[in-house]
Amino acid sequence: MSFETSVGTADADSITVMGRDLAGDLMGKVTLTELAFLMVQRRLPSAEETRLFDAVLVSLADHGLTPTVLAARLTHTGAPESLQGAVAAGLLGAGSVFLGVVEDTVLFLDEIGDDVEGGVARAIEAGRRIPGLGHPVHKVQDPRAPRIYEIADETGLTGLYLARLTGVSAAHAKRTGTKLPINGAGVAGAALADLGFPGPLLRGFALLARTAGLLGHLAEELHSPIGMRLYREVDERAMYSHPTLRE
Amino acid sequence: MSFETSVGTADADSITVMGRDLAGDLMGKVTLTELAFLMVQRRLPSAEETRLFDAVLVSLADHGLTPTVLAARLTHTGAPESLQGAVAAGLLGAGSVFLGVVEDTVLFLDEIGDDVEGGVARAIEAGRRIPGLGHPVHKVQDPRAPRIYEIADETGLTGLYLARLTGVSAAHAKRTGTKLPINGAGVAGAALADLGFPGPLLRGFALLARTAGLLGHLAEELHSPIGMRLYREVDERAMYSHPTLRE
Amino acid sequence: MSFETSVGTADADSITVMGRDLAGDLMGKVTLTELAFLMVQRRLPSAEETRLFDAVLVSLADHGLTPTVLAARLTHTGAPESLQGAVAAGLLGAGSVFLGVVEDTVLFLDEIGDDVEGGVARAIEAGRRIPGLGHPVHKVQDPRAPRIYEIADETGLTGLYLARLTGVSAAHAKRTGTKLPINGAGVAGAALADLGFPGPLLRGFALLARTAGLLGHLAEELHSPIGMRLYREVDERAMYSHPTLRE
Amino acid sequence: MSFETSVGTADADSITVMGRDLAGDLMGKVTLTELAFLMVQRRLPSAEETRLFDAVLVSLADHGLTPTVLAARLTHTGAPESLQGAVAAGLLGAGSVFLGVVEDTVLFLDEIGDDVEGGVARAIEAGRRIPGLGHPVHKVQDPRAPRIYEIADETGLTGLYLARLTGVSAAHAKRTGTKLPINGAGVAGAALADLGFPGPLLRGFALLARTAGLLGHLAEELHSPIGMRLYREVDERAMYSHPTLRE
Numbered sequence: 001m002s003f004e005t006s007v008g009t010a011d012a013d014s015i016t017v018m019g020r021d022l023a024g025d026l027m028g029k030v031t032l033t034e035l036a037f038l039m040v041q042r043r044l045p046s047a048e049e050t051r052l053f054d055a056v057l058v059s060l061a062d063h064g065l066t067p068t069v070l071a072a073r074l075t076h077t078g079a080p081e082s083l084q085g086a087v088a089a090g091l092l093g094a095g096s097v098f099l100g101v102v103e104d105t106v107l108f109l110d111e112i113g114d115d116v117e118g119g120v121a122r123a124i125e126a127g128r129r130i131p132g133l134g135h136p137v138h139k140v141q142d143p144r145a146p147r148i149y150e151i152a153d154e155t156g157l158t159g160l161y162l163a164r165l166t167g168v169s170a171a172h173a174k175r176t177g178t179k180l181p182i183n184g185a186g187v188a189g190a191a192l193a194d195l196g197f198p199g200p201l202l203r204g205f206a207l208l209a210r211t212a213g214l215l216g217h218l219a220e221e222l223h224s225p226i227g228m229r230l231y232r233e234v235d236e237r238a239m240y241s242h243p244t245l246r247e
Numbered sequence: 248m249s250f251e252t253s254v255g256t257a258d259a260d261s262i263t264v265m266g267r268d269l270a271g272d273l274m275g276k277v278t279l280t281e282l283a284f285l286m287v288q289r290r291l292p293s294a295e296e297t298r299l300f301d302a303v304l305v306s307l308a309d310h311g312l313t314p315t316v317l318a319a320r321l322t323h324t325g326a327p328e329s330l331q332g333a334v335a336a337g338l339l340g341a342g343s344v345f346l347g348v349v350e351d352t353v354l355f356l357d358e359i360g361d362d363v364e365g366g367v368a369r370a371i372e373a374g375r376r377i378p379g380l381g382h383p384v385h386k387v388q389d390p391r392a393p394r395i396y397e398i399a400d401e402t403g404l405t406g407l408y409l410a411r412l413t414g415v416s417a418a419h420a421k422r423t424g425t426k427l428p429i430n431g432a433g434v435a436g437a438a439l440a441d442l443g444f445p446g447p448l449l450r451g452f453a454l455l456a457r458t459a460g461l462l463g464h465l466a467e468e469l470h471s472p473i474g475m476r477l478y479r480e481v482d483e484r485a486m487y488s489h490p491t492l493r494e
Numbered sequence: 495m496s497f498e499t500s501v502g503t504a505d506a507d508s509i510t511v512m513g514r515d516l517a518g519d520l521m522g523k524v525t526l527t528e529l530a531f532l533m534v535q536r537r538l539p540s541a542e543e544t545r546l547f548d549a550v551l552v553s554l555a556d557h558g559l560t561p562t563v564l565a566a567r568l569t570h571t572g573a574p575e576s577l578q579g580a581v582a583a584g585l586l587g588a589g590s591v592f593l594g595v596v597e598d599t600v601l602f603l604d605e606i607g608d609d610v611e612g613g614v615a616r617a618i619e620a621g622r623r624i625p626g627l628g629h630p631v632h633k634v635q636d637p638r639a640p641r642i643y644e645i646a647d648e649t650g651l652t653g654l655y656l657a658r659l660t661g662v663s664a665a666h667a668k669r670t671g672t673k674l675p676i677n678g679a680g681v682a683g684a685a686l687a688d689l690g691f692p693g694p695l696l697r698g699f700a701l702l703a704r705t706a707g708l709l710g711h712l713a714e715e716l717h718s719p720i721g722m723r724l725y726r727e728v729d730e731r732a733m734y735s736h737p738t739l740r741e
Numbered sequence: 742m743s744f745e746t747s748v749g750t751a752d753a754d755s756i757t758v759m760g761r762d763l764a765g766d767l768m769g770k771v772t773l774t775e776l777a778f779l780m781v782q783r784r785l786p787s788a789e790e791t792r793l794f795d796a797v798l799v800s801l802a803d804h805g806l807t808p809t810v811l812a813a814r815l816t817h818t819g820a821p822e823s824l825q826g827a828v829a830a831g832l833l834g835a836g837s838v839f840l841g842v843v844e845d846t847v848l849f850l851d852e853i854g855d856d857v858e859g860g861v862a863r864a865i866e867a868g869r870r871i872p873g874l875g876h877p878v879h880k881v882q883d884p885r886a887p888r889i890y891e892i893a894d895e896t897g898l899t900g901l902y903l904a905r906l907t908g909v910s911a912a913h914a915k916r917t918g919t920k921l922p923i924n925g926a927g928v929a930g931a932a933l934a935d936l937g938f939p940g941p942l943l944r945g946f947a948l949l950a951r952t953a954g955l956l957g958h959l960a961e962e963l964h965s966p967i968g969m970r971l972y973r974e975v976d977e978r979a980m981y982s983h984p985t986l987r988e
Contacts, residue, residue: 039463079836095820326589342573
């Protein structure tokens with residue numbers, strides 16, 4: 001009984017990745033972004049798809065000193081010899097609270113289908129938060145959203161999801177009288193879906209992009225560490241209260 | 248007291264990454280590879296540097312059904328709802344046995360300095376394995392090595408490390424009479440060092456590349472899973488022996 | 495602004511954990527199990543609670559060469575210098591598929607409330623799988639279940655959840671004519687809930703128990719490794735098919 | 742070809758862990774601590790060994806708001822649905838900086854052998870830090886050390902490592918005129934070695950103990966979260982400087 005795979009194989013003289021000769025057809029010819037597209041979609045992207053995909057990945061790479069970045073830096077403080085552990089710790093916080101929006105936006109757009117006005121109305125009535133709209137810092141406009149729309153437009157890749165998300169934003173503003181910006185996570189999810197990526201993997205591209213971001217933070221941690229200082233300050237400001245006094 | 252960072256920041260209207268406006272200067276203008284270079288080296292790469300860097304990343308992305316890929320797939324079997332957990336598990340095996348060579352090669356090249364012949368001779372006499380030489384599958388030639396050298400040559404980026412590694416290979420063959428190929432991990436380490444990346448972060452780029460590879464395997468796991476089958480087979484073939492009978 | 499905590503604190507002469515002096519009141523006086531109870535419930539358990547809690551933890555510690563154990567062993571193969579990475583990889587697969595049952599059983603018992611017969615009937619009609627019932631190997635009886643019930647009975651700790659789970663099993667057998675055994679994960683969840691642990695942390699005790707199990711497997715991996723051999727065999731039996739031929 | 746294991750196995754009616762019937766011989770009869778000893782040493786501990794082992798585990802479980810605890814809490818902030826991810830992130834920082842001392846102490850005691858005075862003298866002359874001595878907070882005495890020695894004495898389990906560590910402390914004080922306390926990590930390593938645990942696994946018991954500690958912190962995070970607040974404060978106090986201004 002065999003284990004079937006189409007991802008990669010090797011023999012004495014050659015390495016094959018997704019049906020291509022690694023040394024002859026991929027190295028020096030495709031970028032990491034094109035390779036990531038190939039790995040998941042099993043075909044190379046067009047130049048236009050690559051441009052939009054790169055823009056989405058670049059938009060997701062960093063968000064400053066986020067909880068996940070702090071987790072990675074604090075892990076590096078204790079285990080600097082295991083860079084893989086610090087990166088892994090930095091990825092493990094990429095869950096429902098921060099990255100869920102990427103997927104939730106696409107799920108919501110699937111759920112409402114073509115009935116955008118009706119879907120938005122029902123969500124508002126049910127008191128649901130509409131994923132992909134609103135941002136705690138970028139209250140008027142998240143600069144990533146118009147840029148993704150612009151690149152999608154230039155590359156002719158505005159598809160069903162990006163279009164529907166615009167509709168959701170408009171329907172929400174019309175119904176509530178409050179204009180919420182389309183946020184970066186939402187627009188990234190819609191663009192990845194329009195690029196043809198499957199829902200359960202959308203989060204994976206945020207992980208790929210964030211790995212690049214984490215390397216930037218860990219490089220900074222090597223010469224300007226904040227992990228130990230952050231711990232020391234928390235430790236100094238820790239206020240211990242007896243457990244029975246708090247219940 | 249503040250927490251200094253140069254990686255990223257945001258205000259109501261803009262997001263800044265490594266001194267650039269994310270939406271205006273990076274999205275649609277740089278690739279994920281260029282961004283990863285920028286995050287660590289704090290400057291954008293030249294076109295030649297990008298070409299060599301992409302070739303290195305592409306060379307490191309996948310190695311088929313490796314132990315780390317199997318760990319990621321088996322983790323996905325138990326926790327398909329946490330893609331970040333499967334990716335993290337796949338990165339955690341990127342330690343001394345497989346990825347150490349990337350760094351060990353550079354450390355050895357630093358250690359021997361300009362005295363390549365003498366350094367290799369001393370290592371052989373001491374019975375040390377020379378990192379960067381030899382491969383269990385690619386016994387005559389690892390196809391990644393000549394390709395990296397070719398691209399480094401085309402881009403004018405063959406630096407001290409790549410040159411010295413060629414010297415190590417020649418000195419080893421001359422002294423032992425056995426020609427071992429330069430392996431993919433060794434040449435990747437030397438090329439990354441020639442690109443200016445610091446030693447403690449070299450492993451990080453293998454992690455970035457492998458995240459792309461892991462997404463390919465997890466995409467395959469979604470439609471052609473092997474994790475559960477692998478477990479079931481190991482379970483069936485498990486041979487239990489009483490602990491006291493084995494000591 | 496301070497960071498409030500009741501877990502632990504230290505000064506020059508003493509260490510306090512959950513309101514107790516670590517050296518004087520805990521070390522040499524409580525077991526790890528009692529400490530784990532104290533950490534979460536903020537009080538020490540009675541002797542009876544400790545006995546049931548230990549039995550549950552012991553029941554969850556190991557399941558042989560499971561997917562999570564294989565992930566830990568394969569991670570150790572690549573990064574033997576980072577034991578924490580191998581343990582972490584072994585915990586990351588403790589998700590919805592295997593460990594979800596512990597929590598799902600308690601959620602189901604909460605959902606049906608006192609109307610056990612009705613709740614089970616509705617679940618069967620809706621075609622739902624009833625969590626806590628059935629096991630792929632232990633088809634007639636999971637030996638952990640009667641043992642937990644026995645210990646709960648001896649200690650007088652059979653509470654609402656364990657009692658209701660018995661009712662669910664009986665109602666299911668009556669309605670379907672098929673007797674499915676109460677499984678080990680289900681009974682563990684019910685017993686932990688009867689011990690007063692909160693739902694979102696139930697999985698955590700399986701993680702604690704499994705860490706002990708993982709140490710056993712990693713100890714075995716040190717003298718009788720299977721990680722590398724498992725990888726080699728999968729690699730040999732890998733059947734590569736061109737991606738376009740599989741779609 | 743089979744996969745040999747002595748850890749565990751199961752058939753339709755029974756589950757076997759390390760040669761014992763799980764339901765009949767272990768559940769209700771041994772504690773998690775005794776099981777962890779059994780898993781690694783393949784025999785059950787005596788009552789005295791259990792007492793000392795429990796004391797060591799209890800001593801290692803918590804250290805307040807440490808970097809690893811903060812990493813776990815910050816990971817929980819982003820992915821509360823994946824408790825296993827938060828625990829894993831909390832274990833990944835258990836590396837050379839904090840937990841290395843447990844192992845380094847035992848390695849040093851092995852290295853110096855019976856020549857304690859000479860070994861300490863050579864280490865001091867070489868400017869090496871002696872592992873197991875000194876603590877940033879407990880400058881006069883780490884309360885865990887005398888307690889472990891007391892319990893080892895009461896149980897008759899003071900072995901070569903604990904005795905040698907006392908000698909190291911005395912030799913260091915005599916030679917330097919400065920009395921450094923034996924620290925908690927050092928005494929834990931020596932006690933675990935005297936209990937017969939192998940060097941490469943010593944860190945594993947700290948991981949087991951810390952998992953209990955992490956559950957306490959994650960339980961607290963559920964009702965009194967600090968992760969989000971810590972992030973917000975770091976974010977507010979982040980001082981962004983242009984990368985080129987800092988080099």
